[in-house]
Amino acid sequence: MSSPPLLEIRNLTKRFKDRPAVENAGFTIARGEFFSLLGPSGCGKTTLLRLVGGFIPPDDGTIFIDGEDVTTRPPEKRLVNTVFQSYAIFPHLDVAGNIAYGLRSEGVAAAERERRVTEALHLISLSGYGRRRPHELSGGERQRVALARALVKRPKLLLLDEPLGALDKHLRESMQIELRQIQREVGISFLFVTHDQEEALAMSDRIAVMQHGRVLQVADPKTLYDAPNSRAVASFIGTMNFFHGRVIGSDGAAVVVDLPDFGRLPVPKNGGDNFAPGTMVTVAIRPEKVTLSPVPAPGSVEGRIASITYLGDRSQIKLAVGTGKIPVTAILPQEQSIQPGADALYVSMPAVSILLLRD
Ligand SMILES: Nc1ncnc2c1ncn2[C@@H]1O[C@H](COP(=O)(O)OP(=O)(O)OP(=O)(O)O)[C@@H](O)[C@H]1O
Numbered sequence: 477m478s479s480p481p482l483l484e485i486r487n488l489t490k491r492f493k494d495r496p497a498v499e500n501a502g503f504t505i506a507r508g509e510f511f512s513l514l515g516p517s518g519c520g521k522t523t524l525l526r527l528v529g530g531f532i533p534p535d536d537g538t539i540f541i542d543g544e545d546v547t548t549r550p551p552e553k554r555l556v557n558t559v560f561q562s563y564a565i566f567p568h569l570d571v572a573g574n575i576a577y578g579l580r581s582e583g584v585a586a587a588e589r590e591r592r593v594t595e596a597l598h599l600i601s602l603s604g605y606g607r608r609r610p611h612e613l614s615g616g617e618r619q620r621v622a623l624a625r626a627l628v629k630r631p632k633l634l635l636l637d638e639p640l641g642a643l644d645k646h647l648r649e650s651m652q653i654e655l656r657q658i659q660r661e662v663g664i665s666f667l668f669v670t671h672d673q674e675e676a677l678a679m680s681d682r683i684a685v686m687q688h689g690r691v692l693q694v695a696d697p698k699t700l701y702d703a704p705n706s707r708a709v710a711s712f713i714g715t716m717n718f719f720h721g722r723v724i725g726s727d728g729a730a731v732v733v734d735l736p737d738f739g740r741l742p743v744p745k746n747g748g749d750n751f752a753p754g755t756m757v758t759v760a761i762r763p764e765k766v767t768l769s770p771v772p773a774p775g776s777v778e779g780r781i782a783s784i785t786y787l788g789d790r791s792q793i794k795l796a797v798g799t800g801k802i803p804v805t806a807i808l809p810q811e812q813s814i815q816p817g818a819d820a821l822y823v824s825m826p827a828v829s830i831l832l833l834r835d
Pocket residue numbers: 492493496497515516517518519520521522523524671
């Protein structure tokens with residue numbers, strides 16, 4: 477018999493004054509998985525985390541931890557711990573005192589407490605820092621202490637609400653790597669909240685993308701990037717060109733789409749979706765998949781260069797095609813730089829790189 481997922485939420489809904497903050501959310505998290513909730517401010521990430529932690533009751537739906545229904549259990553009976561955004565560590569306690577705090581209130585004996593604190597300090601690379609006061613620590617060190625304080629209680633699931641949000645970019649990036657290493661080492665499942673797509677892509681085994689309280693897609697980073705299931709997910713993860721068109725026919729595994737500025741293009745159906753002639757669709761392509769050539773190529777259209785932005789190892793080129801209403805963005809590696817003085821290039825969208833999204 478296969479064991480149940482570590483966390484399963486089903487049809488979870490929470491309303492505040494009749495407005496849903498989380499609506500019909502459902503997914504599972506496996507043992508040892510690093511799982512992120514990603515979405516813009518106000519989309520319901522913290523609310524979903526508080527529901528899982530047991531700090532607020534849902535209006536509808538069920539929460540299972542290790543196969544047990546914990547929906548009505550208080551936080552301390554869920555084997556879940558939380559690290560909040562504003563790393564709440566006690567200024568009047570030293571580092572060891574902060575880490576031991578939860579163990580003391582659980583009645584863990586002094587010798588065992590000391591052993592677990594030493595182990596936790598080692599885990600967060602702060603061995604020897606036990607007697608330091610919080611004001612003697614950097615932001616990153618304080619955040620690691622907050623993490624150790626949550627981990628020392630050995631939860632089955634750790635909830636982290638934008639734990640790196642208060643750190644500057646450089647520290648944030650090194651903490652991302654460190655946090656991921658610690659998570660692998662302890663093997664505890666993490667439910668990590670962030671509104672930073674790069675952070676989510678870099679750290680997670682899987683990501684749930686949320687918008688307006690709904691979970692739009694749950695997938696691993698590569699799938700979210702290569703095969704977003706909707707325009708909302710595609711525009712939230714990375715940059716994407718979108719064009720609006722109409723299906724005019726079908727040809728085996730491809731449909732033929734008529735785009736105002738590009739003409740007719742065969743596009744793979746990706747999946748079993750049935751796109752009948754007349755259906756309005758959005759065609760999407762990543763900037764790095766757009767190809768540019770100084771001479772016409774089969775299926776290419778002429779693009780007038782509107783801007784070139786140098787990005788170090790790459791350049792971003794914006795081009796106007798056809799009526800010029802919707803610019804095409806392309807990314808070129810630096811070695812393929814554009815001839816000085818060029819004002820037009822031929823733009824192609826390779827069919828294999830085009831995504832077809834329903835409007
Ligand atoms: N206690 C509350 N009472 C009323 N409305 C609330 C309450 N908590 C959250 N909301 C509303 O629910 C929605 C979701 O809020 P939530 O805090 O979950 O968003 P979030 O995704 O965590 O955003 P952020 O990235 O800014 O932290 C928002 O519209 C918010 O105003």
